[in-house]
């Protein structure tokens with residue numbers, strides 16, 4: 001048996017009915033352990049023997065991995081192991097760093113993402129990203145969500161308004177901001193800002209959403225809202241999340257990937273599988289030591 005016993009909500013008084021409901025839900029379907037469910041929609045992303053180097057430093061070695069379609073994959077492992085680097089392979093964000101070299105294959109739907117013919121702007125539309133610290137633009141709530149679609153050429157005011165509303169609804173934020181669409185996004189709370197950033201990604205209609213510790217700067221209630229939202233979004237999107245929070249990985253992910261440090265501090269993949277398998281029945285001793293807190 002793994003270490004996870006319940007949703008972590010200590011320290012809160014008088015939780016709202018919504019929070020109570022989330023807590024019950026997470027306790028009941030904690031750790032998705034059905035291989036057929038996790039992989040029912042095929043493979044969305046794949047890496048084959050990937051090495052990633054920053055100059056002479058090798059950050060990832062020989063990573064071969066499959067990310068299931070329409071599911072949540074969590075990447076876990078100690079700090080500095082290369083989780084963010086791995087995530088950034090999928091929308092070629094590492095390209096922006098000077099001296100980076102990627103060897104091996106990274107594919108989406110069988111398409112080689114490092115083929116020189118790939119349009120990177122188009123790729124980043126299909127593969128959106130949410131960061132640790134909410135980073136809304138210094139503009140109104142509406143303009144934040146409309147930013148991407150406008151940039152991709154949508155001018156029709158009616159369509160834009162509709163898309164903004166749908167995106168805010170899907171990000172579970174509409175009810176809280178529908179009367180403040182013209183106010184500055186910077187006036188929203190941290191948790192609201194993070195859901196706004198998710199709405200901004202949804203507005204360009206991506207297929208994949210990459211999330212790098214999206215809840216680590218948030219309070220427990222906002223964190224639960226984001227987790228609940230992710231479970232909802234996975235019906236339409238493939239989600240890859242990096243998290244340091246083992247309970248969060250166990251609660252939200254269908255598929256869990258564990259990385260550890262090799263001999264030269266490079267990230268290597270130890271194992272991946274359903275969250276239930278990784279957390280309840282890890283095959284590798286290194287995984288067990290990590291998830292039970294003996295290392296990392």
Ligand SMILES: Nc1ncnc2c1ncn2[C@@H]1O[C@H](COP(=O)(O)OP(=O)(O)OP(=O)(O)O)[C@@H](O)[C@H]1O
Nearest residue numbers: 054057059077078079080081082083084085086097
């Ligand atoms: N832009 C960069 N230039 C040079 N080295 C980098 C760069 N970004 C990351 N690295 C190095 O690559 C390794 C992996 O970093 P990465 O940020 O991917 O780790 P991480 O697992 O996300 O860590 P954390 O959990 O602390 O966020 C580290 O040794 C880091 O110092």
Ligand SMILES: [Mg+2]
Nearest residue numbers: 083084085242
């Ligand atoms: Mg990181």
